[in-house]
Amino acid sequence: MKSNERILILTASYGDGHIQAARSLKHSFERRGILQVQIMDLMKEAHPLLDKVTKTLYINSMLISQYGLDYYGWSYYFTKDAEFHVGWGRYLNNLGQNKLRQTIQQMRPCAVISTFPFGAVPELCRQLGIPTFAVVTDFTLHARWKHPDIDKYYVAAYELKEQLMASSISSDRIEVSGIPIRKAFYESGRMDSSPFSSLTNNHRKTILILAGSYGVLRSNDEIIDVVKNVTDSQVAVVCGRNRKLEHKLRLKYEGEPNVHIYGFVDNIHQLMMISSCIITKAGGLTLSEVLCLQVPIFIYKPFAGQEKENAAFFSKKSAAYVSRNMKEMAFQIERFFSDPHYAVEMKRQMQLLHKEAADDFITQDILSSIKQPQMVLQ
Incomplete structure (x- = not known):
């Protein structure tokens, strides 16, 4: 049976994992009759030149790291525990905000899901009264995933839930779901x-x-x-x-x-x-x-x-x-x-x-959440 819910899934193509997870979620929603599901590569659509440059740097970093020049690894660990609202975090939180606002105004989604950490997402969605969900696509947790305005997290293992709880995220906002993969x-x-x-x-x-x-x-x-x-x-x-x-x-x-x-x-x-x-x-x-x-x-x-x-x-x-x-x-x-x-x-x-059928667990939980009055932010 078809449903009127509209879902926006935000992702990025730095490697295939974020995109594949987004597609798995989309297919799971469709199996539940939710047909208005849009996947958006936010960086690619909002900042195409910057997206192309950063992806090239990302790929080249992996290829030349064996020669001792591992700038991606250095930047990853340098920012691993950084605060989201200071330094580079404040700048990164603004990336894609205008394009995202435009897309939300056109689509008017019931929920926004991220399979890649975009700081602009939870802040803007909080302003617009739209619940946001983060699907962490690794077995480790970087500071870019942590944001107080994210309504619910889905993580691969209990250890990640503990790390989020240590960052003052309440237990009921974190589900150990596993990472969505193809059916x-x-x-x-x-x-x-x-x-x-x-x-x-x-x-x-x-x-x-x-x-x-x-x-x-x-x-x-x-x-x-x-x-x-x-x-x-x-x-x-x-x-x-x-x-x-x-x-x-x-x-x-x-x-x-x-x-x-x-x-x-x-x-x-x-x-x-x-x-x-x-x-x-x-x-x-x-x-x-x-x-x-x-x-x-x-x-x-x-x-x-x-x-x-x-x-x-x-x-x-x-x-x-x-x-x-x-x-x-x-x-x-x-x-x-x-x-x-x-x-x-x-x-x-x-x-x-292993967590069985992470895609179906996540989509069912999100649909249940957005139907609760307290989840609809005004």
């Missing part, structure tokens, strides 16, 4: 592995390497050379939309039957499901997808910032292997495949962290 990952029991029959028919253990569209997983060649020699195994490498990396790896490993190179894979959940383990970066959304499928994960040299903090969180929970160099990663993988106990224990820890 396909919850349908693993009905997955069809036929698209990857070349991997499943030879009865070898598949080691999946998610290289990333920007080639941000470091030392792809070295990683492949290390893991391709694991007994009774094969390697599947996903390059995303990085055609240059895909072409390079196809040339190098042409003729090696146990190394399979892929470009963009739309049904990545199926490939992940048939894998014995996954080597990847530590993005919040990717980690949530892996938690859902409970496939053991190896994180190699995570980038400073939220990925390093995500990796530290998973390592502390014994839900991932994290390595600082190739020798350490090689040792971890050899030990993992030599003793099935490691896989069993990691899957057990992953199951403890």
Whole structure:
């Protein structure tokens, strides 16, 4: 049954995680009959030139950090505990405000949801009497997410709830929901592995390497050379939309039957499901997808910032292997495949962290909240 609620979801495309989380929420609303749902990349629409520059700097920072110039990591930790209303925080809070005001006046949403921390959102929405909701898309909490005018937070783990409570956010304004991921990952029991029959028919253990569209997983060649020699195994490498990396790896490993190179894979959940383990970066959304499928994960040299903090969180929970160099990663993988106990224990820890159907939980909770009289701010 269709509903008249109008929902505005704000996001940003610094990596794919924020966008994917927004899309998952939109699809969940639509399944509930809420069809007036708009996703808006606020920075891109409000400040297109600044958006392009900052995204380029973000991507380049990941690529050149291995040479010691990690300006993104430096800025992340420099502002991690900064107050939202002082210094750069005051400037950042004004970004996108005019465009957001214009969009709200045109759409008149019942609620505004952010999957990326925009300081302008809670302040403006408070003035206009619209409830705001923040969906934190990492397993760590940066100061940019914290704002007293946000009506409700949705976080990945209880530790983040504790951190928000320590910042004077009341417990009833925080839900430990998990991070929204695509519905396909919850349908693993009905997955069809036929698209990857070349991997499943030879009865070898598949080691999946998610290289990333920007080639941000470091030392792809070295990683492949290390893991391709694991007994009774094969390697599947996903390059995303990085055609240059895909072409390079196809040339190098042409003729090696146990190394399979892929470009963009739309049904990545199926490939992940048939894998014995996954080597990847530590993005919040990717980690949530892996938690859902409970496939053991190896994180190699995570980038400073939220990925390093995500990796530290998973390592502390014994839900991932994290390595600082190739020798350490090689040792971890050899030990993992030599003793099935490691896989069993990691899957057990992953199951403890996983939150089922975060998208549906969040959308249902938001709809319930906006129907309460005290949530409608006047």
